[in-house]
Amino acid sequence: MTVRSANALPRPLADEVILPMEADSLELDTPAVLVDLDVVEGNILRMQAFADQEGFRLRPHVKSHKSVAVARRQLQAGAMGICVSSASEAAAMAASGAEDVLLAYPLVGSRKMDRLDELAVSGRVTVVTDSEFVTEGYSRYAKSLGTVLPVLVEVDTGMNRVGVDPRSVATLALDVARSDGLRFAGIMTHAGHAHDVASHADIVRVAREEAAIMGAVREELEALGLEVPIVSAGSTITSPYLRGTDGITEIRPGTYVYNDLRTMGRFACTADTIAASMLSTVVSINGDRVTVDAGSKTLTTSRDEVHGYGTVDGFAGAAFTRLSEEHGVFSVAAPSGSIAVGDRVRIRPIHVCVWMDLQPEVYGVRGGKVVERINVDAMRHSL
């Protein structure tokens, strides 16, 4: 039996429970996240097959699952490395055995960099900059370790979050190339604004702009005599519209592993490929109002116009209309007899990555049975 420290988070399943176990067993407390392993494995294989077909290297963003066990499945299927979003996430996911970790976030502050020591000294981490300030910090850090740190310059292809204007990449790339302790390793972008457009045609347009800008920046840098080994782009939503001929070398989709309703709304998955659901218990019913034990602390406040805060399996058209911290409220059309206090329902995620940040452990299900505990190793690893 695993001994957990006194302040360890309570988990939906007691340590001593032996698996497999029926997924509807009351041994599993709620709310708890279930992941359908057949669906997960199908999602991993499909994305890998797409990447292989186009000649892209696949670097899954692990923020969507935060689990060493799932990263290992992605690596075994052919992923060449992983992408992470914080230094502590990088450290937690190092146990996956990934030899090539991209930390796709500009790091400011030595406390953060110190968390990377092991990966940096063993040459397993690449970092990202979009300013001279951040580049200087990396240079100081690399020199203090006596190592050479590979650096990508982030390009803003329209999301307006981080990244330099495509016209300013060369200046920063040359700055990196000339900095002590650093090696210019290429360019990256995240076209997250594909979430902000609704039509299929607009998503294709965003993806093609992403490809065109990155291809043009690559050509400009090469014309200046810089080698650009890595051109990293492509999310779950935009990757399907990128091509091997675009000059992109790798894609970094994350959500595809579990999928969610907002990704479905952007044409990147179908309902039957959403692997994750929140198992929750009905705690109150009044007329057509049904209240479950999953609120904003588990479902988060992510919502969209079509699905509210999430949908409920078996109740077509039912979407959450109200969330408190521990309560989720949805309406059913024909309440009497269709659902009762004590019933369990499965809720589908709007944004699965933030669900995962709130769970110490999720449960792998196959054939109606819980067969695997999946530790969420990088839960709450924002530092």
Ligand SMILES: Cc1ncc(COP(=O)(O)O)c(C=O)c1O
């Ligand atoms: C920098 C970066 N790369 C890749 C991804 C993966 O995107 P998605 O989960 O939509 O596939 C994200 C997600 O937020 C990201 O921030």
